[in-house]
Amino acid sequence: MGATKNMIRGTIYTSVYVVTTIILPFLFFNWVRNLEIPSLGEITLTQESYENIIFWIVAFGLIISGCAFFSYSSPKQSIRRAVFALIQVIVNCLYLWSYKFSGATEILFTFNISGYPGFLSLNLQTMVLVYMGVYFLTIVLKIYDLVDFSINRKKIRENRMKA
Amino acid sequence: MPIIMPVGTFMVNWITATITFLQQNISHNLTIFIVICIMLVVSGIIVNIIWPGDRPGTIFSKGIEKIEELEGKVDISEKKDIMDEVRRCKDCGNPIGDAEVCSLCGARN
Numbered sequence: 618m619g620a621t622k623n624m625i626r627g628t629i630y631t632s633v634y635v636v637t638t639i640i641l642p643f644l645f646f647n648w649v650r651n652l653e654i655p656s657l658g659e660i661t662l663t664q665e666s667y668e669n670i671i672f673w674i675v676a677f678g679l680i681i682s683g684c685a686f687f688s689y690s691s692p693k694q695s696i697r698r699a700v701f702a703l704i705q706v707i708v709n710c711l712y713l714w715s716y717k718f719s720g721a722t723e724i725l726f727t728f729n730i731s732g733y734p735g736f737l738s739l740n741l742q743t744m745v746l747v748y749m750g751v752y753f754l755t756i757v758l759k760i761y762d763l764v765d766f767s768i769n770r771k772k773i774r775e776n777r778m779k780a
Numbered sequence: 781m782p783i784i785m786p787v788g789t790f791m792v793n794w795i796t797a798t799i800t801f802l803q804q805n806i807s808h809n810l811t812i813f814i815v816i817c818i819m820l821v822v823s824g825i826i827v828n829i830i831w832p833g834d835r836p837g838t839i840f841s842k843g844i845e846k847i848e849e850l851e852g853k854v855d856i857s858e859k860k861d862i863m864d865e866v867r868r869c870k871d872c873g874n875p876i877g878d879a880e881v882c883s884l885c886g887a888r889n
Contacts, residue, residue: 619832629823673799676813683820692825693834711802714795746788749795753787777833 619692627690634685636713639678646671670715677712681705694773699763706759710752 646667647752669767691698766773806812866875869882870889876882880889 618814620828623828623832627828627838631821669803672808672810674809679810679813679817680820683817683824686821687805687827688826690828696829710791712793714792715799746792748788749791751787765808 622691623692627686629690630680631686634682635678637734638681639675641672642674643671643676659721674712674717677708677715680708681712688761692777694766694777696763696766696770699759701765703756703759703763706755710756711747713748713752 639761688698688701690706691701728734785838867877868874869876869885870888871881871887872885874882876886876889881887882889
């Protein structure tokens, strides 16, 4: 019964990760490639290579989803759960970097409103650094979990068997 | 943000290095990522069947039970002291075996 329950939980979380890390970003990037708002004119999001970004979104999304299955289908407070949660966070860093920021810290919007062309530049350098710093703390937390579960392995297992 | 920013710089550095490495070696071929994903899911299923977490694993528990059973047998046989089975003299307790007379005290048994 435990194994079936674990796998159902893993499948649910994997589905959530597939939708949020692969399907939705893929659709969004395809849609935003050539965004046209009739009242404002044509707005184009300029990035170096969309194909490259989409490729890495799907690639890292697949690994994240696989890790999510392994992690969430594992028993709570187990060492294997902690290991795969840590791997998932690390891959998530790569994933975020590849799709949110795509290796560049500047995003350029060009627009043309009623014959008046212009551009808008967003500098995301500080935001990226803060965001990545927060992610570093998440990695530290996951490492702490792993050490904690390894040290208290016997106690955790006894409690789990009792429940 | 005096602490977070340098840490963020460190993170950005290693992520950039990793992505550059991946882009140079595994670019535009999703097969390897699909294979990794399938392997993770399949191994997750197998590991869960063997070690579900709320009870001992199904495959190896039988082996453990057998080992425990054998250990139990060894314990029982160890508890049986061979000296208890040897006949002793009624007077002094000296082991006499099949002999009628105790060699130590000379008592007849």
